[in-house]
Amino acid sequence: MRGLLRYRRDDVAAILDSTRAGETDDGVPVVGTVEEALPLEPTAALVGVVTQGGRFPPAWMELLRACIERGLDVENGLHVFLADDPELLKLAAERGVELRDLRRPPAGLSTATGENLGVDATIVLTVGSDCAIGKMTVSLELDLGARRRGLRSVFVPTGQTGIAIAGWGIAVDAVVADFVAGAAERLVVEGRERGGELLWVEGQGSLLHPVYSGVALGLYHGSVPHLLVLCHEPGRTEIEGAGGGPHQIPPLRELVELHERLALPARPARVAAVALNTRALGEDEAHAAVAAAEEETGLPADDPVRFGATKLVDAVLAAAP
Amino acid sequence: MRGLLRYRRDDVAAILDSTRAGETDDGVPVVGTVEEALPLEPTAALVGVVTQGGRFPPAWMELLRACIERGLDVENGLHVFLADDPELLKLAAERGVELRDLRRPPAGLSTATGENLGVDATIVLTVGSDCAIGKMTVSLELDLGARRRGLRSVFVPTGQTGIAIAGWGIAVDAVVADFVAGAAERLVVEGRERGGELLWVEGQGSLLHPVYSGVALGLYHGSVPHLLVLCHEPGRTEIEGAGGGPHQIPPLRELVELHERLALPARPARVAAVALNTRALGEDEAHAAVAAAEEETGLPADDPVRFGATKLVDAVLAAAP
Numbered sequence: 344m345r346g347l348l349r350y351r352r353d354d355v356a357a358i359l360d361s362t363r364a365g366e367t368d369d370g371v372p373v374v375g376t377v378e379e380a381l382p383l384e385p386t387a388a389l390v391g392v393v394t395q396g397g398r399f400p401p402a403w404m405e406l407l408r409a410c411i412e413r414g415l416d417v418e419n420g421l422h423v424f425l426a427d428d429p430e431l432l433k434l435a436a437e438r439g440v441e442l443r444d445l446r447r448p449p450a451g452l453s454t455a456t457g458e459n460l461g462v463d464a465t466i467v468l469t470v471g472s473d474c475a476i477g478k479m480t481v482s483l484e485l486d487l488g489a490r491r492r493g494l495r496s497v498f499v500p501t502g503q504t505g506i507a508i509a510g511w512g513i514a515v516d517a518v519v520a521d522f523v524a525g526a527a528e529r530l531v532v533e534g535r536e537r538g539g540e541l542l543w544v545e546g547q548g549s550l551l552h553p554v555y556s557g558v559a560l561g562l563y564h565g566s567v568p569h570l571l572v573l574c575h576e577p578g579r580t581e582i583e584g585a586g587g588g589p590h591q592i593p594p595l596r597e598l599v600e601l602h603e604r605l606a607l608p609a610r611p612a613r614v615a616a617v618a619l620n621t622r623a624l625g626e627d628e629a630h631a632a633v634a635a636a637e638e639e640t641g642l643p644a645d646d647p648v649r650f651g652a653t654k655l656v657d658a659v660l661a662a663a664p
Numbered sequence: 665m666r667g668l669l670r671y672r673r674d675d676v677a678a679i680l681d682s683t684r685a686g687e688t689d690d691g692v693p694v695v696g697t698v699e700e701a702l703p704l705e706p707t708a709a710l711v712g713v714v715t716q717g718g719r720f721p722p723a724w725m726e727l728l729r730a731c732i733e734r735g736l737d738v739e740n741g742l743h744v745f746l747a748d749d750p751e752l753l754k755l756a757a758e759r760g761v762e763l764r765d766l767r768r769p770p771a772g773l774s775t776a777t778g779e780n781l782g783v784d785a786t787i788v789l790t791v792g793s794d795c796a797i798g799k800m801t802v803s804l805e806l807d808l809g810a811r812r813r814g815l816r817s818v819f820v821p822t823g824q825t826g827i828a829i830a831g832w833g834i835a836v837d838a839v840v841a842d843f844v845a846g847a848a849e850r851l852v853v854e855g856r857e858r859g860g861e862l863l864w865v866e867g868q869g870s871l872l873h874p875v876y877s878g879v880a881l882g883l884y885h886g887s888v889p890h891l892l893v894l895c896h897e898p899g900r901t902e903i904e905g906a907g908g909g910p911h912q913i914p915p916l917r918e919l920v921e922l923h924e925r926l927a928l929p930a931r932p933a934r935v936a937a938v939a940l941n942t943r944a945l946g947e948d949e950a951h952a953a954v955a956a957a958e959e960e961t962g963l964p965a966d967d968p969v970r971f972g973a974t975k976l977v978d979a980v981l982a983a984a985p
Contacts, residue, residue, distance in 0.1 A: 454875050455875045455906075455907070457907020457909065458908070516841050517841065517842065519838055519839075519840070520836060520839055520840070520841045520843075520882065521838065521875075523879075524874065525875070550881070551929070553776060554845050554885075556845070556884075557841060557844040557886075558841050558844075558878060558882070559881075560871075560880075561881075563877075564873075564878070587777070587781035587930065590929060591929040601926075604922060605872070605922075605926075608872070
């Protein structure tokens with residue numbers, strides 16, 4: 344949950360990580376136990392671990408009990424829900440704290456209806472060559488850049504970290520599979536209702552990811568974007584963390600074409616720009632990677648975290664219908 | 665649930681449909697009430713209605729109670745589960761009958777692991793230009809044709825009707841979205857364990873369907889097919905039943921290419937043949953449609969229901985790795 348540190352820095356009292364206790368991280372103190380964090384007056388504990396499939400590690404139960412007993416609300420982004428555990432639920436009721444399962448689907452979800460195509464806003468979805476490549480961050484940065492220009496821009500959260508940051512949204516990977524597009528539809532409708540004329544939909548998964556491609560395509564078709572921003576980490580050539588591989592990542596130019604071909608005929612989407620995650624590169628290498636991506640795709644490219652959002656926001660506005 | 669009538673004809677005692685009571689359908693008597701069906705000695709009632717999103721029509725509750733009170737087990741293929749209704753559950757316990765929710769995901773599902781790529785069988789997935797176009801039927805017919813040749817062939821059910829017919833399987837559209845590929849993986853592993861050296865995986869959805877594309881792609885990548893059979897209904901030019909459209913269906917040749925391009929690089933899949941659903945056509949038109957599909961795609965084509973499975977089974981075996 345680096346995203347929370349980056350986008351809600353002032354709300355983070357401490358990081359609990361017994362392997363780094365005593366250090367600081369981005370100015371935030373790292374503690375080894377819940378007890379040590381209490382003088383910093385936290386009000387909630389956020390489960391920051393991510394496991395593939397979202398299962399809850401049993402060793403964490405002790406820690407969760409400790410948080411609840413000390414009066415902290417608990418926010419959890421895994422597929423396993425805290426509030427489904429009778430023991431935790433009872434303990435939380437006794438202590439008067441709230442268990443917030445960020446991935447729990449809202450009531451009444453169903454299949455997409457076509458209402459998405461009537462949303463009167465420009466919809467921009469981040470897509471990626473892999474998972475965990477910076478799609479959420481790019482959406483947040485471009486939203487921030489657009490709002491700084493005075494545009495009526497809204498970030499549309501589709502995953503647990505985005506929800507923790509923005510305070511609303513649906514984790515589309517946790518809904519019944521038939522309802523992924525329906526959940527995405529509901530989110531763009533709500534983004535418009537929240538005043539957005541420019542909606543930055545947080546992307547999920549990747550179209551050629553052996554594990555998460557279904558969510559990626561359902562979100563794509565359900566959010567009916569006009570424009571896509573393709574996210575990539577230069578130097579990454581294989582999907583990470585998927586079994587049975589290697590799973591090669593195709594060249595950027597092929598990814599651009601593949602994404603455009605998979606748009607619904609009723610809502611043709613174009614890739615407006617390429618967003619690169621150059622955190623592992625030196626300054627010169629980063630500039631070279633941006634130039635190479637532009638050369639390969641013929642599209643504007645940049646690293647909005649490193650070099651600012653201006654160029655990519657410009658590219659999206661220039662391409663907007 | 666026409667499929668059940670076709671593939672488990674001998675097990676169907678009666679069809680309950682008050683609008684057609686007194687008629688027969690494919691030799692099966694149609695009755696207007698549960699009472700009228702009882703002399704035919706049914707043991708179970710199958711909920712044959714399909715609603716988009718799978719919601720349970722309230723008007724059906726009365727009928728379900730009537731079935732349970734008369735001692736029938738109930739099988740239900742909707743996204744809403746009978747066994748989640750306390751009243752029905754209590755009634756079923758009192759009468760000693762079973763409520764079988766065909767779409768309820770099995771316990772312990774998670775994300776795909778890569779075990780699918782190690783399955784020692786030829787895997788064939790049916791894909792389609794739309795939903796409800798005959799993918800399940802094609803998989804069943806080709807499996808039957810292969811078994812008649814003495815091949816160790818297994819039909820792999822991925823939806824509620826396939827499960828009702830074959831007695832095993834997972835409704836992949838009803839699992840947590842992150843687990844679609846994981847569910848498909850589990851199914852091909854189980855298909856091999858059931859002795860299959862040739863696995864016919866029942867397709868779901870369609871890659872350009874605005875509602876169900878996510879399930880289609882997750883099933884595709886999770887079942888890691890070597891070969892695809894592309895199913896289409898000649899004359900259908902638009903996705904049916906999806907809001908916000910029209911949603912055009914691309915030409916067959918483009919669909920072939922799109923499906924092959926979306927294969928995982930770790931398991932390149934080829935379209936081996938085209939299966940046409942010609943039920944709405946006359947005999948001459950059907951032959952002409954088959955010839956036109958072959959001309960357009962350069963692939964063997966046929967209607968396996970109308971003209972037999974031989975040609976398509978031949979095509980798949982010829983293309984098998």
